[in-house]
Amino acid sequence: MPAALWALTISAFAIGTTEFVAVGILPTIAESLHVSVSVSGLLVSIYALGVAIGGPILTVLTSKAPRKQLLVSMMLLFIAGHVASALAPDFISLLISRFISGFAHAVFFGVGATIAATLVAPDKKASAIAIMFAGLTVAIIVGVPLGTFIGQHFGWRATFGGVAILGLIAFAATWALIPNRISSGPILPLKEQLKVIRNPEVLLVLAITAFGYGGTFVVFTYLASLLEHITGFSAASVSLLLLVYGVAIALGNLWGGKVSNHNPAKVLIRMFIAQAAALALFTLTANYQVPAVVTLCLIGGLSFATVPGLQLYVVQLAQKYLPGTEGIASSLNISAFNLGIAIGAYVGGMVVDSPLGLVSTPWVGALFVLLGVGLTVWSYRRNRGDL
Numbered sequence: 206m207p208a209a210l211w212a213l214t215i216s217a218f219a220i221g222t223t224e225f226v227a228v229g230i231l232p233t234i235a236e237s238l239h240v241s242v243s244v245s246g247l248l249v250s251i252y253a254l255g256v257a258i259g260g261p262i263l264t265v266l267t268s269k270a271p272r273k274q275l276l277v278s279m280m281l282l283f284i285a286g287h288v289a290s291a292l293a294p295d296f297i298s299l300l301i302s303r304f305i306s307g308f309a310h311a312v313f314f315g316v317g318a319t320i321a322a323t324l325v326a327p328d329k330k331a332s333a334i335a336i337m338f339a340g341l342t343v344a345i346i347v348g349v350p351l352g353t354f355i356g357q358h359f360g361w362r363a364t365f366g367g368v369a370i371l372g373l374i375a376f377a378a379t380w381a382l383i384p385n386r387i388s389s390g391p392i393l394p395l396k397e398q399l400k401v402i403r404n405p406e407v408l409l410v411l412a413i414t415a416f417g418y419g420g421t422f423v424v425f426t427y428l429a430s431l432l433e434h435i436t437g438f439s440a441a442s443v444s445l446l447l448l449v450y451g452v453a454i455a456l457g458n459l460w461g462g463k464v465s466n467h468n469p470a471k472v473l474i475r476m477f478i479a480q481a482a483a484l485a486l487f488t489l490t491a492n493y494q495v496p497a498v499v500t501l502c503l504i505g506g507l508s509f510a511t512v513p514g515l516q517l518y519v520v521q522l523a524q525k526y527l528p529g530t531e532g533i534a535s536s537l538n539i540s541a542f543n544l545g546i547a548i549g550a551y552v553g554g555m556v557v558d559s560p561l562g563l564v565s566t567p568w569v570g571a572l573f574v575l576l577g578v579g580l581t582v583w584s585y586r587r588n589r590g591d592l
Contacts, residue, residue, distance in 0.1 A: 207324045210336055212375075212382035213317045216280060217340030219371035220310050222348030223287065224252060224341075224546075226368065227303075228426060229353030229447065230361045237361060238296040242430065243554045245296075248303055249426050253547035255304040257540040260311020264536035265399070267312070273383045275316060279309040280376040287369035291362045311543065315536025318516050320383075328466055335462020335513040342458045342509055346451030350444050357440075401523060401530040401537065409584045410519045411541040417477050417577025418515070419545020420484065421508040423570035426550040431563045436497045446498065453505030461510030469514035469521070470585040476514070477578040480507040484571035491564055512542075522588065549573065 227234075227248045235245040267275050286306030293299035314337075321337045322330040348371070356364040401407055424431065432438045432446055465472050483503040490496035516538055523534035549570065556566050 208382045209384060210321055210324055210333065212378040213321055213337045214340035215378040216276070216313060216317070216375040217337055218344045218348060219280075219340075219368065219375040220283065220313060221341030221344030222352060222371055223283075223306065223365075223368045224310065224543075225345055225349045226352035226356075226364060227252070229349055229429060229444070230356035230364055231429075233356050234296075234299070234361045238299070240296050243558055246426055246550055246554045247300060249422075249550040250547040251300045252303045252307045252310075253543035253545075253550070255307020256310040256543035257307075257547065259305075259308030260315060260540045260543075261402075261533065261537050263308055263312045264315055264533050268532065271385075272316060272320060273379070273385055276313060276379050276383060277376065279313045280372055280379055282306075283309040283313075284369050284372040284376065287365050287372060291365040291369065307543070311536050311539040314539040316532060318535050318539075319520065319532050322517070322520065331465040331469065331513040331517045332462045334516050335458055335465075338458055338462075338509070338512050338516075339455060342451065342455035344451075345454050346448060349451065350448045353444055353447065401527050401534050404522075404526055406522045406526055406584070406588065407519060407534055407537070409580060409587075410515070410522060411537055413473070413577050413580045413584060414515050414519075414538055414541035415545035415548065416573050416580065417473070417480075417511060417545075418508070418542050419547075419549040420570040420573030420577065421480070421504065422546045422549030423553040423556065423573060424484065424487065424504075424566040425508075426553045427557055427563060427566060430557075431491060431566065432497070435491050435564050436494055438494065446501065449498065450501055450505040453502040454509045457506030457508065457510040458512060460506070462513035464510075465514030465517060469518040470581060470588065473511055473514050473518070474578060474581050474585060476507060476511050477574055477581060480504070480511070481571045481574040481578065483507055484567045484574060487567035488564065488571075491567065515542075525588075545573075 231242055231245045231248070234248065235242045283306060286302055286309070289302035290299055290306065293302055317337055318334050321333040325333040352364045352367060355367055429443050432443045433440060438446065461476065483500060487500045487504060490500045516535065519534050519538040520531050523531045552569065553566050556569050557563055
C-alpha cells in the first residue's frame with residue numbers, strides 16, 4: 206500500500222473517531238451540561254451539518270491550493286475545533302465548535318478520496334477508497350469505544366482532548382507521507398465548478414447517499430439507549446457491542462470496496478435492499494439479546510459496504526458529465542453522507558420522543574434506505590452501460 210494511502214487512513218481514523226464518538230458520550234454530555242439526551246443528539250446533527258455546509262464551500266474556495274498543503278491545513282482546523290470542544294463552557298459553545306470541526310471533514314475526505322483513487326491501478330479505485338475509509342471503520346472499532354470509556358470515567362472533555370491528540374498524529378502523518386506534488390487535474394473556473402450542483406445525474410447520487418446511508422443513523426444515533434433499555438444489555442455490555450458493531454463495519458467496508466470496483470450502481474442496489482431488510486428485521490429482534498446481536502452485525506456490515514461504491518460512482522459521473530469537477534463532486538458526496546446522518550439523527554430523535562419510541566427507529570430507518578433503493582435503480586437505468 207502506498208505510504209500516502211497510510212496517511213489518508215490515519216487521518217480518516219481521527220476524523221471517524223470524532224464523528225461517531227459523540228454517540229457513546231451523549232448521556233454524559235447531557236448530564237454535565239443539563240440538557241436532555243434527545244437535545245444532546247444535536248451534537249451529532251450539528252457536526253454533520255458542518256460537514257454538509259462548510260465542506261463544499263471550502264472545497265471550491267481552495268480548489269487552486271496545492272493538495273498536500275490543503276490537507277495539512279484541514280487537520281490544523283480539525284485540531285483547533287477539538288481543543289475548543291474540550292474547553293467549551295456550555296452546550297451552545299460545544300455546538301458551535303462541533304459545527305466548525307465538521308468543515309475539515311468533507312474537504313479531507315473529498316480531496317483524500319480523489320487522491321487515493323490516483324495512487325492505484327484503474328481497476329482498484331474503489332478498493333483504494335475503501336482502504337482510506339478503513340481508517341474511519343477502525344475508528345468505530347477502537348476510537349469510539351475508547352473515547353466512550355474515557356468519557357464515562359474522566360469526563361467528555363477528556364474525550365475531545367484525546368481526539369485533538371489524534372488529530373495531531375494525523376497532521377504529522379499527512380505532513381510526512383503525502384507527496385509534495387500531487388496532480389489535481391484541470392482546475393476549472395469557479396463558475397464551471399458550480400455547474401456540478403445543477404447536474405441532475407450528480408444530484409441524484411447525492412440523494413441516494415443521503416437516504417441510503419442516512420437511514421442507518423435513525424437507529425444508530427440512539428443505539429446505545431436502545432440496546433440498554435429495549436434489549437436489556439448493561440452499560441458495560443453496550444460498549445462491547447459497539448466494538449462488535451465496529452468490526453462488522455470494517456469488514457463490510459473492505460468487502461464493499463472489493464465488489465464495487467466494477468459497475469458500482471448495480472452492486473449498490475443489492476446492498477441497499479439487504480440493508481433495508483436487516484433494519485426492518487431489527488425491529489423484531491431488538492427485544493431478544495442473541496438475535497439482536499446477530500442482526501446488529503448485519504446492519505453494521507451492510508451500512509459501510511455501500512460507502513466505497515457511492516464515492517466511486519459520484520466521481521465516475523462527474524468525470525463523464527463535467528470533467529474537472531471530480532473534487533467538488535467527491536466533497537459534495539461526503540456532505541451528502543453527513544446530511545443523511547444529520548437527517549437520520551434528527552428523525553431518530555423525533556421517533557424516540559414520539560409514542561412510537563426507541564423500538565421503532567429501525568423500521569423508520571428501513572424506509573429511508575428503501576427510498577435510496579428506488580433512487581439507485583433510477584440512476585442505474587439512466588446510466589447503464591455508460592460507465
